Amino acid sequence: MKIWRMAFRNILRMKRRSLITTLAMAFALGIMIVYSCLMDGLVHDMEKNATMLEMGHVQIHAPGYLESPSIYKRIEDPESLVASLQNAGFHASYRLFASGLAARGNASAGVQFRGVDPTLESDTTRLPHHLLEGKWLDEKEPKNVVLGKRLAQTLSAKVSDEIVVVSQASDGSIANELYIVAGILKSVGEIVDRSGLFMTVSAFRELMVMPEGSHEIVIAVPPEQELQDALPAIKKIAQGLDVKTWEQLNPALAEMINSADAFLIPLIVITYMAIAIVILNAMLMAVFERIHEYGVMKALGVGPFSVFRLVLIEAFIMTHGAAILGLATGVPLAFYLETHGIDLGIFAQGATISGVAIDLVWRSLVSVSSILMPLIFLYILVLLGTMYPAIKAARLKPVDAIHHH
Amino acid sequence: MGSLIVRMKDVIKTYQLDGVSIPALRGLNLEVSAGEFTAISGPSGSGKTTALNIIGALDTPTSGIVEVEGKDLSSLSKTELAKMRMNRIGFIFQAYNLIPVLTAYENAEFVLVLRGMPLMQRREKVQAILEEVGMADMMDRRPDQLSGGQQQRIAIARAVVAEPALVLADEPTANVDSKTADSLLDLMEHMNKTHGVTFVFSTHDPRVMNRSDRLLVLRDGVITEDILQKK
Ligand SMILES: Nc1ncnc2c1ncn2[C@@H]1O[C@H](COP(=O)(O)OP(=O)(O)O)[C@@H](O)[C@H]1O
Ligand SMILES: [Mg+2]
Numbered sequence: 297m298k299i300w301r302m303a304f305r306n307i308l309r310m311k312r313r314s315l316i317t318t319l320a321m322a323f324a325l326g327i328m329i330v331y332s333c334l335m336d337g338l339v340h341d342m343e344k345n346a347t348m349l350e351m352g353h354v355q356i357h358a359p360g361y362l363e364s365p366s367i368y369k370r371i372e373d374p375e376s377l378v379a380s381l382q383n384a385g386f387h388a389s390y391r392l393f394a395s396g397l398a399a400r401g402n403a404s405a406g407v408q409f410r411g412v413d414p415t416l417e418s419d420t421t422r423l424p425h426h427l428l429e430g431k432w433l434d435e436k437e438p439k440n441v442v443l444g445k446r447l448a449q450t451l452s453a454k455v456s457d458e459i460v461v462v463s464q465a466s467d468g469s470i471a472n473e474l475y476i477v478a479g480i481l482k483s484v485g486e487i488v489d490r491s492g493l494f495m496t497v498s499a500f501r502e503l504m505v506m507p508e509g510s511h512e513i514v515i516a517v518p519p520e521q522e523l524q525d526a527l528p529a530i531k532k533i534a535q536g537l538d539v540k541t542w543e544q545l546n547p548a549l550a551e552m553i554n555s556a557d558a559f560l561i562p563l564i565v566i567t568y569m570a571i572a573i574v575i576l577n578a579m580l581m582a583v584f585e586r587i588h589e590y591g592v593m594k595a596l597g598v599g600p601f602s603v604f605r606l607v608l609i610e611a612f613i614m615t616h617g618a619a620i621l622g623l624a625t626g627v628p629l630a631f632y633l634e635t636h637g638i639d640l641g642i643f644a645q646g647a648t649i650s651g652v653a654i655d656l657v658w659r660s661l662v663s664v665s666s667i668l669m670p671l672i673f674l675y676i677l678v679l680l681g682t683m684y685p686a687i688k689a690a691r692l693k694p695v696d697a698i699h700h701h
Numbered sequence: 702m703g704s705l706i707v708r709m710k711d712v713i714k715t716y717q718l719d720g721v722s723i724p725a726l727r728g729l730n731l732e733v734s735a736g737e738f739t740a741i742s743g744p745s746g747s748g749k750t751t752a753l754n755i756i757g758a759l760d761t762p763t764s765g766i767v768e769v770e771g772k773d774l775s776s777l778s779k780t781e782l783a784k785m786r787m788n789r790i791g792f793i794f795q796a797y798n799l800i801p802v803l804t805a806y807e808n809a810e811f812v813l814v815l816r817g818m819p820l821m822q823r824r825e826k827v828q829a830i831l832e833e834v835g836m837a838d839m840m841d842r843r844p845d846q847l848s849g850g851q852q853q854r855i856a857i858a859r860a861v862v863a864e865p866a867l868v869l870a871d872e873p874t875a876n877v878d879s880k881t882a883d884s885l886l887d888l889m890e891h892m893n894k895t896h897g898v899t900f901v902f903s904t905h906d907p908r909v910m911n912r913s914d915r916l917l918v919l920r921d922g923v924i925t926e927d928i929l930q931k932k
Contacts, residue, residue, distance in 0.1 A: 305802035597787020
């Protein structure tokens, strides 16, 4: 087609400007692809950390427990509840909580005892694999405990150190015991980091004189299932109990994760505005330089629409080039960051957002939409940026244009 | 004389420039028949360019009637006017006005492409016309690789290749030396005599005026003389 050939030659005529315009578009596209994949990765990681690390997707408590926790507000028979949940296809683990004091040498700290079933917890959350040092609890070693990261620092406790705990048991007696630190967790979240002291369920029951019941059941919904779809089944099993999703449990975090896309908007706007200006400028210059030429073409009988098309095709040839270049650099980079990530460890020792730890390696998450959206956006922008010069060229009056020098 | 190609009746054109009215044509009456080789002469500013632009539907008159091949131009839409230029009118400009990104061959071919003529037919016609204007050996050059006279030869080829009813040429020889001007006029005359193409061209060069069959003298936007010349 003739019009394509003309458009091509017009582009080659101003090699430098065309190259700069194309490179600017390619750069913007590449950046936007990488950035949106990184944002998706961040959201995905936060969601995974928020849920899989400790919180689970859904938690069950006795009515009123969350509003004012008390050792006496219990879920009766958590073992059979967990079994029912497992039968329904969920991963579930029950937990027992109480507060007290822990001491080692001269150091002491307020702690939250957390009785967990080591095996069920392993099946449900990633907590057992989130160790900084040492090992996770073992039913066969009831004297072993695992500490939150900052709690261990406060107590200057290392693996194999002994610590003493004191509390008031559920029957009112003084609970008093000696434990061995088996492991120390990496950063999990504010509360666990500062005060979490994990022990086996049986150790907890003995310490607190609480032979049955639990305070919390944490549930993980298998990845192939949507949380909202799973909820009714869970509620049915946990009738009469307080069932809450992680979004209800930590609304601030849920809000942040859901609105993470909003971070993207200012950057998108700024980047693309800059690109729109580059394109508009380049196409305006191209059109103004050629007013005379368009006038001649119109005098020879080229219709307004064909002139409009010529300008648009010129812009879109450059955009195609930019798209190929931008995809060829942006997509591999996004994939590279998916496997290797950006190591934020050099900036911070550990980071939390809304009380939940985030990974120190920021990985991108490549998806079709993260690639397509910036691409579509680029094309829309080029269309918008070229519209005015193209209309201007199309509407030139041949006489004025021919006598324009 | 053949059928009527151009008819202008009481054509007035007044330009508006910064609120000032500039009269360019003040009631122009003109008829051109098929096969004519007509020159419009007159001093600079007499309205030659304006008249040609209006005949070629590049500009619209302030008032009056303009007909090309019996069609009233004021009744045609922009697209119809573009179609008419493409199919019925050839233009030759003072400043050649070839399309810079196209080769000599492609410039000559341009209007045929617009018309949607098939490739083989196009090639035949363009080859033939380039031979006729003596540019066959330079057809792959871009305009900036050609002299003014050579560019104008290509422009003539472009104007006549599609066999239009009318070729309008606004001071076609004003930018070239007199020897080149002569050869360009030879070429135009050749096209007129052998292909029967109707030419209307403007000039203020007496040597060029004398080569027309019919000489119209324009003064202050009206035709003051209409002379049939014998050579
Ligand atoms: N675009 C324009 N705007 C204002 N005045 C114009 C314009 N074009 C031509 N004129 C005026 O109209 C008159 C006729 O001009 P023109 O047709 O170009 O004459 P010629 O081609 O014979 O030199 C002149 O006075 C000129 O200044
Ligand atoms: Mg003039």
